[in-house]
Amino acid sequence: SRPVRAPRGTQLSARHWLTEAPLRMLMNNLDPEVAENPDELVVYGGIGRAARNWECFDRIVDALRALKTDETLLIQSGKPVGVFRTHEDAPRVLLANSNLVPKWSTWEHFNELDRRGLMMFGQMTAGSWIYIGSQGIVQGTHETFVEMGRRHFNGNLKGKWVLTAGLGGMGGAQPLAATMAGASMLCIECQPSRIQKRLDTRYLDVQAPDIDSALRILANAETTGKAVSVGVLGNAAQIVPDLLRRDVRPHAVTDQTSAHDLVNGYLPLGWSLDKWHDMRERDPQAVVAAARASAAEHVKAMLGYHKLGVPVFDYGNNIRQVAFDAGVTNAFDFPGFVPAYIRPLFCRGIGPFRWVALSGDPEDIYRTDAKVKELIPDDPHLHRWLDMARERIQFQGLPARICWVGLGQRHRLGLAFNQMVASGELKAPIVIGRDHLDSGSVASPNRETESMKDGSDAVSDWPLLNALLNTASGATWVSLHHGGGVGMGYSQHAGVVIVCDGTEAAARRVERVLWNDPATGVARHADAGYGEAIECAKENGLNLPMIGPMIG
Amino acid sequence: SRPVRAPRGTQLSARHWLTEAPLRMLMNNLDPEVAENPDELVVYGGIGRAARNWECFDRIVDALRALKTDETLLIQSGKPVGVFRTHEDAPRVLLANSNLVPKWSTWEHFNELDRRGLMMFGQMTAGSWIYIGSQGIVQGTHETFVEMGRRHFNGNLKGKWVLTAGLGGMGGAQPLAATMAGASMLCIECQPSRIQKRLDTRYLDVQAPDIDSALRILANAETTGKAVSVGVLGNAAQIVPDLLRRDVRPHAVTDQTSAHDLVNGYLPLGWSLDKWHDMRERDPQAVVAAARASAAEHVKAMLGYHKLGVPVFDYGNNIRQVAFDAGVTNAFDFPGFVPAYIRPLFCRGIGPFRWVALSGDPEDIYRTDAKVKELIPDDPHLHRWLDMARERIQFQGLPARICWVGLGQRHRLGLAFNQMVASGELKAPIVIGRDHLDSGSVASPNRETESMKDGSDAVSDWPLLNALLNTASGATWVSLHHGGGVGMGYSQHAGVVIVCDGTEAAARRVERVLWNDPATGVARHADAGYGEAIECAKENGLNLPMIGPMIG
Ligand SMILES: NC(=O)c1ccc[n+]([C@@H]2O[C@H](COP(=O)([O-])OP(=O)(O)OC[C@H]3O[C@@H](n4cnc5c(N)ncnc54)[C@H](O)[C@@H]3O)[C@@H](O)[C@H]2O)c1
Ligand SMILES: NC(=O)c1ccc[n+]([C@@H]2O[C@H](COP(=O)([O-])OP(=O)(O)OC[C@H]3O[C@@H](n4cnc5c(N)ncnc54)[C@H](O)[C@@H]3O)[C@@H](O)[C@H]2O)c1
Known part of the structure; x- marks a missing residue:
């Protein structure tokens, strides 16, 4: 057993914060406080791993430590397979985990490849380095x-x-x-x-x-x-x-x-x-x-x-x-929880937004809690959640916070956090991400996209577009997974993480990513015909060519 | 019937060349000289379409005409679903066509969605706007x-x-x-x-x-x-x-x-x-x-x-x-053409590289033909192909050329073409792309990835990483498709196109994209254990963390 724990504080072990962040988050996913079975590199979700094996883990760490500001590391099912020159506004890491050509998308074939060391199950936030515990x-x-x-x-x-x-x-x-x-x-x-x-x-x-x-x-x-x-x-x-x-x-x-x-x-x-x-x-x-x-x-x-x-x-x-x-x-007479309760939130781009203090200092999270309340003063439900979370939920690994907010709020919070990093109000940069179970990032007909209004449950163009757009917007790392939540064959989904390092450049990226990411969810639900989503698109001035006329 | 033909010459109908290019290429795909059944928007490959229907086509054209230098248009199975702010080094168009969650990846389910207007078959270069005829x-x-x-x-x-x-x-x-x-x-x-x-x-x-x-x-x-x-x-x-x-x-x-x-x-x-x-x-x-x-x-x-x-x-x-x-x-005793003959080329990143003269002037292509010979003087096979292609193959639609070149050559040609646009030697910008049947861009176990050395035929992390990296590198448009070549359920693949508009910024993007794109193919084959690919990676100084030691 070789326990892993992310470095804390402001001293960098990588060349800059945009690579220090994935390094700490990878390690944090494997922290014994966070992971279910860290010796096996299992974070959660049955066999959801953060890296394919310890050798891959070590090479990922090496690669991140050496990575320059204009380079991008590719991870294929938990294995580092290449470092390429891109540019400063491009992601520093791109990940694809557990993806199989559909006819071979079964546990049998996956397990066979897994046994032979050719694959890894990424679950949702395990393989994309943004799990934060319970x-x-x-x-x-x-x-x-x-x-x-x-x-x-x-x-x-x-x-x-x-x-x-x-x-x-x-x-x-x-x-x-x-x-x-x-x-x-x-x-x-x-x-x-x-x-x-x-x-x-x-x-x-x-x-x-x-x-x-x-x-x-x-x-x-x-x-x-x-x-x-x-x-x-x-x-x-x-x-x-x-x-x-x-x-x-x-x-x-x-x-x-x-x-x-x-x-x-x-x-x-x-x-x-x-x-x-x-x-x-x-x-x-x-x-x-x-x-x-x-x-x-x-x-x-x-x-x-x-x-x-x-x-x-x-x-x-x-x-x-x-x-x-x-x-x-008639077993399916009662609904799943997404069509029943969560979809109206997804229609407004609301989902499991979360952030992590790279300093390791709980005070950094408490300061962001206060900032969220300050910026969203009129949401008692959100305030209640923040208070109770602070009171009743212990941090696991690096201090983190989750709260469901949507299009129009996420980028405001991100910009504010970035500003707090710049001013020194926070001790170190903040990492912002979300679950793959989110508004625009998943196709999963037995869960997140059950009973879509137009019958488009199985259309997975959307999570792929989400990942491509987040990459184009300058997220710090972006991932594409298959099989999370419901198992092989049943889902495709995308992850995104963006780092607030306090720079002007980060502010521009944060603004784009945290706007575009939930906006693809609103677009996806508007396209399926949900009135709430069309309304939300209108309020936020989204440019959706085929529903433009409805909006105008 | 409403025949479509791409504009020729140097007058822009969009705001700039990076959006004029996808506009002309979309229209060129539907040119009656190029498309098999243009009235039905079918380009080739059975029902491979360029847009979902004529209304979508019109809205795509509108969106491209209006698109600014820092905006990105999303296309979901031939339908324009959103315009988002990104940045100048990001792609102008991102496309996802025909993708279905694996368990629903059948012709039956696809046809049902197609009938209801929810999907489109993109084949390979039909839905990604870089088909050039026979x-x-x-x-x-x-x-x-x-x-x-x-x-x-x-x-x-x-x-x-x-x-x-x-x-x-x-x-x-x-x-x-x-x-x-x-x-x-x-x-x-x-x-x-x-x-x-x-x-x-x-x-x-x-x-x-x-x-x-x-x-x-x-x-x-x-x-x-x-x-x-x-x-x-x-x-x-x-x-x-x-x-x-x-x-x-x-x-x-x-x-x-x-x-x-x-x-x-x-x-x-x-x-x-x-x-x-x-x-x-x-x-x-x-x-x-x-x-x-x-x-x-x-x-x-x-x-x-x-x-x-x-x-x-x-x-x-x-x-x-x-x-x-x-x-x-024993029907499978004899091999498919890829493992038999094409794979050694893929190992060196060699595949169906192609380019198109947006001017519409055949002379522009002849000048690029000459440039290719000048830059690659010692390849009689390539010279012979160029001569015979010029002599025996008629252009269909916008003049175009295809020739199989690999890692180390593609970016040199791209940079040279960009320079020729800058100097006025060519009348208008050049569009560079490739088929999805290429070295790093496809997982298709009955065709392009049949009998991979390590048994990783069905692993589709690779085409997804290819699309993400091309997006991060600044390609002009990038696409992710499912089912091309071999039908629903049997393949996942990615397309990429980059425009040489003669600017310095384009040169930087061209250099990155035309290096990284074939390099992912070399990496993919090196990872599978092909000696030729490991050798090629070594010669070209690729940074592949897990094969680094072998190279060093
Ligand atoms: N959709 C989502 O986002 C989501 C979120 C959480 C959990 N889940 C699902 O909820 C289920 C539970 O997850 P978990 O991690 O808590 O699993 P778990 O196996 O840890 O817990 C299941 C519990 O049920 C108890 N149990 C089993 N049979 C019982 C019975 N007949 N009567 C009473 N108790 C019984 C077991 O003793 C056990 O404590 C899983 O199927 C999981 O996939 C889904
Ligand atoms: N892997 C690749 O990249 C690739 C490339 C080209 C073609 N193909 C495959 O090759 C096949 C042919 O493609 P196509 O577009 O030319 O199809 P097509 O249907 O246009 O042509 C098939 C031809 O075969 C002839 N034919 C049928 N049965 C015959 C028989 N018993 N004896 C002699 N001739 C017979 C038909 O008359 C027809 O002219 C397809 O299956 C296609 O998918 C694959």
């Missing part, structure tokens, strides 16, 4: 709940509660995300250790000994209006149908068990944990069959709530597909 | 024959002859390409009109009344050493096996019937043309079955020649797959 997950989930509240409860989740299951790696963010959004939550989890971990880290408020106690706590919260999250030990395939039968009516229903992985991720109905672990070894196919049947019962109950008019949504764990495969033909 | 096909075929001669006949095809079939749209280039390479050819074609057309345009030298007369003509050519191309009417599925049985031994064997399209492209054994046409209407499935069985006989004979040690290769019409599907399990 803060990103908390906020994505939080925004989903908030938007759900806007849609169904006039923006006020006070006294409301959400029913869900799963307190695992990502699902564990649900209770915190809910209470931060003002809602209570009942979360069913079958493993005691998972519940304990969320209590320990204060992501979950209390554990109830049984379902009736849990319901009493929630009833009390409904009266007082004070949001509380309650965990209860049990099997969701049992409890959700029970609650439906008992006419218990939550205000929203979702799920984050790992239904996408039936061997390891979903406890079959009536099975003990011991039996589950044992059978996984002895007869994984039997586990799959039992888990699929149980998940189908779970989905049937979710459909029951959907029919009653309760907002129900799939949170990207593929549980509808599992039930559909088990014969529940 | 000159490109003649030379690609010519280079294949020449390389075959280098491999098997010490570079001397004098007295040698090639057996092939098909004198259609592309296959009709074979006899000219062969005689230009110094070889004779026997070409079997089942339609009299096709033979007549090639005689009329002087692509084919003579027609023989029967196979024995043809063989006499070839025997005579073998003695005199004067290359001659002979067409003979007949069915290849009959004649090729007959020749094998009769122990007639050609020096090489290939085929360009349209075996990739069994409904329309391959005449079944024993059928008259009338029956063929009639049955296509009445029972296309019966045609497919009969054609497949016939093509299988044809391939068996090709395999017979292969076994005898005669060089045999598939020229990208998928005939091996057809025979394989009919039960010829």
Whole structure:
């Protein structure tokens, strides 16, 4: 094991900040505080890596240290394959990870290439060096709940509660995300250790000994209006149908068990944990069959709530597909979370904007928090998020912040941060990026582009144009990935990072990149016919040749 | 019908040459002299289009006319979807055509989207505005024959002859390409009109009344050493096996019937043309079955020649797959043309480099021809090509030239052309581009990346990196396509065009782009372990971090 940690402070180990930044961010992705399995170079997302292997890591570091202000390093699935002369306004690093010609875009072929050392799974921000730990997950989930509240409860989740299951790696963010959004939550989890971990880290408020106690706590919260999250030990395939039968009516229903992985991720109905672990070894196919049947019962109950008019949504764990495969033909009656709640945000270019303080000093982030509030004074939701994030979420690795803002705001924040670097208000440059799950950067028909208005779910011209335009705009690094989030064959997506080093040149690039990047998302949604996007394009004066007449 | 023809001369209809160039090239692609079916906006390659529909064409033209020196137009499958501010060293147009998320990368899904007006097939140079008519096909075929001669006949095809079939749209280039390479050819074609057309345009030298007369003509050519191309009417599925049985031994064997399209492209054994046409209407499935069985006989004979040690290769019409599907399990025993002959060229970054005179004046091309000879004085093969191309190939649309040159030569030619524009030696700017079938720009496991040394045939990180790097280097337009050449699901590829407007700024961009673009091809082949590519990288001082030690 060779632990990696990004350098802090203002002393450069590369020739300049635009190459120091990718160097520190690569290392930060592999920081044991940040990465799930740093020894294997795995950052998150199953096998999402930051570099193909340690030799490639070392050569990338060497290349970045030596890179000049007018050179560009190419990374092919985590391997450094060339340094070329470009110019100062061009990206310093260009990355393409896990891309396969479509007919060969399967896990089988990928795994074969991976075994032979020819490929790497980049997931989304793992291979593109802008992962910031669990803060990103908390906020994505939080925004989903908030938007759900806007849609169904006039923006006020006070006294409301959400029913869900799963307190695992990502699902564990649900209770915190809910209470931060003002809602209570009942979360069913079958493993005691998972519940304990969320209590320990204060992501979950209390554990109830049984379902009736849990319901009493929630009833009390409904009266007082004070949001509380309650965990209860049990099997969701049992409890959700029970609650439906008992006419218990939550205000929203979702799920984050790992239904996408039936061997390891979903406890079959009536099975003990011991039996589950044992059978996984002895007869994984039997586990799959039992888990699929149980998940189908779970989905049937979710459909029951959907029919009653309760907002129900799939949170990207593929549980509808599992039930559909088990014969529940109407499994897709309730929507995925993107078409249900996130798309209206995407229409305005709003998505998981984030930044990192290369100084390593938390004060730098706190100063940017204050600057965001100053520049966006009239957004209480955003202020609340910033306050609660500061209070309740620990930094992992280099201090970072995420907050969902869109076209028209991102470049203002970027310019302000750059100015703060220039004036010395911040100790070192700031790196700005985003998830690939964003407005203009992804085609993923089972998730981000599910049920597009015009049926263009599978059209992946958009993320490719996004990457090309970000390159043309002068981003510091740009990436093109395949298979993130939903696996081989199911998505294509692009990443972008831009560095505020306090120079005038950086200001010009920051302004272009942080305008153009969300603008491609607005254009993509306007092209698909979304009124909000056309409206947003109009307000921001975008030049979209085929919708010009509508705008004018 | 609304015929389109690019403006000629030096008067600009756009604001500057960097936008006038894509405007003229788009229009030139649709010139009736150039395009196969201009009314449908089809340039070539079945349904390869230059714009999605006429409304999109008009809006693209408007957008290009208005585009400023620091703006970039985005084209999504032939539709103009946005104009964004970038900078003067960025591309003026970025295009993504026909790209689909892999699981949806089928003709069925594409056709559905196409019908609904949501997509366009870009083929290779159709949607990326750098098609130049049949000159490109003649030379690609010519280079294949020449390389075959280098491999098997010490570079001397004098007295040698090639057996092939098909004198259609592309296959009709074979006899000219062969005689230009110094070889004779026997070409079997089942339609009299096709033979007549090639005689009329002087692509084919003579027609023989029967196979024995043809063989006499070839025997005579073998003695005199004067290359001659002979067409003979007949069915290849009959004649090729007959020749094998009769122990007639050609020096090489290939085929360009349209075996990739069994409904329309391959005449079944024993059928008259009338029956063929009639049955296509009445029972296309019966045609497919009969054609497949016939093509299988044809391939068996090709395999017979292969076994005898005669060089045999598939020229990208998928005939091996057809025979394989009919039960010829060893159909893939003989190679495709890329692994057989083209790959060594790709290893040195050599591929279908081409340029166009925006003035419309053929003299501009003749002056560049002379400049190429002056700058590359020691390449008789290249000189011969230039002379023969001038003599035997008519310009279609704007005058253009193609010639296969590689890393180290392309940027020298580009800089010289730019200088000639600056000095007034040429009347107007020159546009430089290439096919997507090139060294670093395509992943296509059944064609350009068939049988890569390390098994990385399907890895498409490379064309994506190529497009990103060309964008970062300041190309004038850059494109990313899917499905060209071999159809939906089977390829991903990138295009690049750079304009020599005679300015100093253009010179800097030309130098970077025309170096970096072929260099990615050398890097890609070096990474796959090809000695020629590693050698070429070394000679040219490329900085390839993981092969650095080998080079050093
Ligand atoms: N779309 C998105 O952006 C997004 C974000 C987060 C998570 N997800 C999806 O959510 C799922 C959960 O992710 P994770 O990282 O938390 O996975 P995980 O495997 O770490 O956690 C799953 C949890 O569910 C529990 N569980 C399994 N079966 C159960 C049952 N029958 N009843 C009650 N609890 C049960 C497990 O004990 C475990 O704690 C995954 O499918 C993931 O892909 C999607
Ligand atoms: N890989 C490449 O770069 C490349 C380049 C050129 C062509 N090709 C392939 O070559 C093939 C030909 O292309 P094209 O544009 O000339 O097609 P085309 O359809 O215009 O021509 C095919 C010709 O073959 C003749 N033919 C059909 N069956 C025959 C038979 N049994 N015997 C004799 N003649 C027969 C037809 O009459 C026709 O003239 C296609 O499959 C194409 O994809 C590939």
